[in-house]
Amino acid sequence: MGTSRHAELGLTVAEAKECVDSHRGKTLDLSELIQISSRKDEEGVVAEVLSKHDGGLLLNGLPQISSDVAWHLSRHKGALHLDGLQTLVRGEALHLSHHEGPLSLDGLAAIQYEAIAELAFSRCSLSLDGLTDLADNDAARLSHHTADLSLNGISELSDDAAKSLLRRGGNLSLDGLEKLPLKAFRHVGHIQGALSLNGLTELSASEADTLGQRCGALSLSGLQELIASNAMKLARVRGDLVLDGLTSLEEDVAKKLKFHRHRLSLNGLKEISDGAVEHLAEHRGESLSLDGLVELSAKASRALSAYRGEVSLKGLKEPLKKSRGKTAKASRGSSRNRLPGKRDGAGCEAAHYFRTAGKAA
Numbered sequence: 001m002g003t004s005r006h007a008e009l010g011l012t013v014a015e016a017k018e019c020v021d022s023h024r025g026k027t028l029d030l031s032e033l034i035q036i037s038s039r040k041d042e043e044g045v046v047a048e049v050l051s052k053h054d055g056g057l058l059l060n061g062l063p064q065i066s067s068d069v070a071w072h073l074s075r076h077k078g079a080l081h082l083d084g085l086q087t088l089v090r091g092e093a094l095h096l097s098h099h100e101g102p103l104s105l106d107g108l109a110a111i112q113y114e115a116i117a118e119l120a121f122s123r124c125s126l127s128l129d130g131l132t133d134l135a136d137n138d139a140a141r142l143s144h145h146t147a148d149l150s151l152n153g154i155s156e157l158s159d160d161a162a163k164s165l166l167r168r169g170g171n172l173s174l175d176g177l178e179k180l181p182l183k184a185f186r187h188v189g190h191i192q193g194a195l196s197l198n199g200l201t202e203l204s205a206s207e208a209d210t211l212g213q214r215c216g217a218l219s220l221s222g223l224q225e226l227i228a229s230n231a232m233k234l235a236r237v238r239g240d241l242v243l244d245g246l247t248s249l250e251e252d253v254a255k256k257l258k259f260h261r262h263r264l265s266l267n268g269l270k271e272i273s274d275g276a277v278e279h280l281a282e283h284r285g286e287s288l289s290l291d292g293l294v295e296l297s298a299k300a301s302r303a304l305s306a307y308r309g310e311v312s313l314k315g316l317k318e319p320l321k322k323s324r325g326k327t328a329k330a331s332r333g334s335s336r337n338r339l340p341g342k343r344d345g346a347g348c349e350a351a352h353y354f355r356t357a358g359k360a361a
Contacts, residue, residue, distance in 0.1 A: 010037040016049040028053050031060035031084070036069060047072035060084045060107070070095040083107045083130075090114040097122035102148070106130045113138060120144040129153045132176075139164040146170040155199070159184040166191055175199045175222075185210045194239065198222045203230055212236040221245040221268070231256035244268045244292075254279035265289040274299045281307045291315050 010033055011019070019028060028050070036059075037046045047069040050057060056079040063086050065073070070092040073080060079102040088096075088108060093115035096103060102125035105111075109130050111119075119126060120141045125148035132153045134142075139161035142149065149165075150173040157165070157177065162184035165172060171194040178199055185207075194217035201222045203211075211218060212233035217240035224245050226234075231253045234241060240263040247268050254276035257264060262285045269292050272280075277300040280288060287310040294315050296304065304311055305321055313320050 010035040010043075011046050012037070013042060013045050013049060016046045020049060020053045023053065023055060025055055027056040027058065029058040031058050031081075033059060033061045034063065036062065036065075044068040044072055048075075051076040054078065057081070065092060067091045067095060074099045077101055080104070081106075088112070088115045090118055093118035099124050101125075103127070104129075111138075113141070116141045123147055126150070129176075134161055136160045136164070143167050149173070152176045152199075157181050157184075163188050166193075169193050171216075172196070180207050180210075182207060182210060192216045195219070198245075205230065205233075208233040214239065217262075218242070219244075226253055228252040228256050232259070235260040238262070240265070249273075249276045251275040251279060258282045259284060261285050263287045263289070267291040269293060272296075272300070274303070278303045280304075283307065283309070285309060287312070296320070 011030075019030065030050075036050075037043045043066060050059075051072050051074075053076065057073075057076055058081040059073075060081050060083040062082060062084050065082070065085065073082075074095045074097075077100055080099055081104040082096075083104055083106040085105055085107050086109075088105065088111055090112065096105075097118045099122065103122070104127040106127055106129040108128060109132065111128070111131065116138050121144055123146075126145060127150040129150055129152040131151060132155065134151065134154055134157065136158055139157070143164040146168055148171040149168070151165075152173055152175040154174060155176045155178050157174070159181045162181035165174075166184060166188045169191050173196040175196055175198040177197055178201075180197070180200065192215045195214060196219040197211075198219055198221045200220060201224070203220070203223060203226075208230035211220075213236065215238045218234070218237050219240075219242035220234075221242055221244040223243060224247060226243065226246060228250070234243075235257055237260065241257075241260055242265040244265055244267040246266060247270065249266065249269055249272055251273060258279045260283065264280075264283055264285055264287070266280075267289055269290060272290070272293060274297055277296070280290075281303040288307060289312040291312055291314040293313060295317055296313075301320060304313075311320065
């Protein structure tokens with residue numbers, strides 16, 4: 001690949017087989033293609049060959065696909081990216097809904113109601129980050145989708161639409177949301193499922209109180225500061241709590257966060273006081289992530305070495321030595337209590353929610 005000839009003419013069956021054979025177990029990026037094949041009678045055959053690839057498959061240059069191509073691609077077992085699609089009709093959506101791996105359709109700025117109805121019954125992780133608006137009836141349809149769902153292009157949701165999405169119970173990413181539909185969250189925000197709201201840059205007391213009642217992982221990495229009273233409310237979250245946007249941590253905030261009982265991530269911190277570390281070392285959850293720190297004082301190191309769970313300090317220049325008799329404990333819990341990793345092109349887990357919590361690659 002890598003030539004304009006392929007981009008314009010697509011692949012022959014022989015070329016498709018060569019691509020698959022040379023990328024076994026790896027991501028196959030064919031995003032330069034604007035059509036699968038120049039021969040209409042070979043499109044289905046080429047798609048069938050590509051569907052047998054055993055790694056991530058990227059076809060982000062295709063502006064449209066036929067129903068036949070959609071049917072064959074749905075047989076692909078890995079992550080499938082079709083982010084160049086500009087339209088999707090019901091027939092194509094029906095075929096793609098049977099795809100078993102993560103499916104990304106981020107190029108769709110709008111989608112027919114009938115197509116959403118088909119995709120809603122798919123059992124794969126689904127990314128529709130290109131959508132900037134979601135009508136109430138479309139959200140109601142998507143309430144039937146129970147796998148990971150990413151709608152990061154949505155900046156505003158009505159209460160009815162938010163209720164529908166939250167009722168799903170599956171993992172949900174709404175990183176574009178700038179304001180919390182508080183009424184909806186008060187009614188159904190307690191339903192299980194990981195939730196990413198990284199677009200929120202501030203949090204009121206009532207919002208913190210509502211989100212603190214969630215029974216599932218919660219990512220709020222858009223917050224750059226947090227007051228102690230809100231930290232106490234968020235500490236009640238029954239699942240992972242990701243606050244990677246915080247760049248500083250006051251001791252009174254750390255003192256509240258230590259009561260959180262699941263994985264706590266504070267990877268945005270570049271430095272931290274000894275007092276704050278001492279509070280975090282008493283964190284009641286199974287793991288603590290501080291990957292942004294590059295150094296620790298001797299006092300802080302001693303405090304963290306006694307932490308009863310697993311501590312991650314990937315940015316540290318000198319490795320942390322655990323206290324004698326202490327061993328790092330691996331994280332446990334259901335996938336709804338933990339943020340599922342966004343998958344990279346090879347299908348491996350990457351850090352962030354939905355990028356830590358659910359997106360295809």
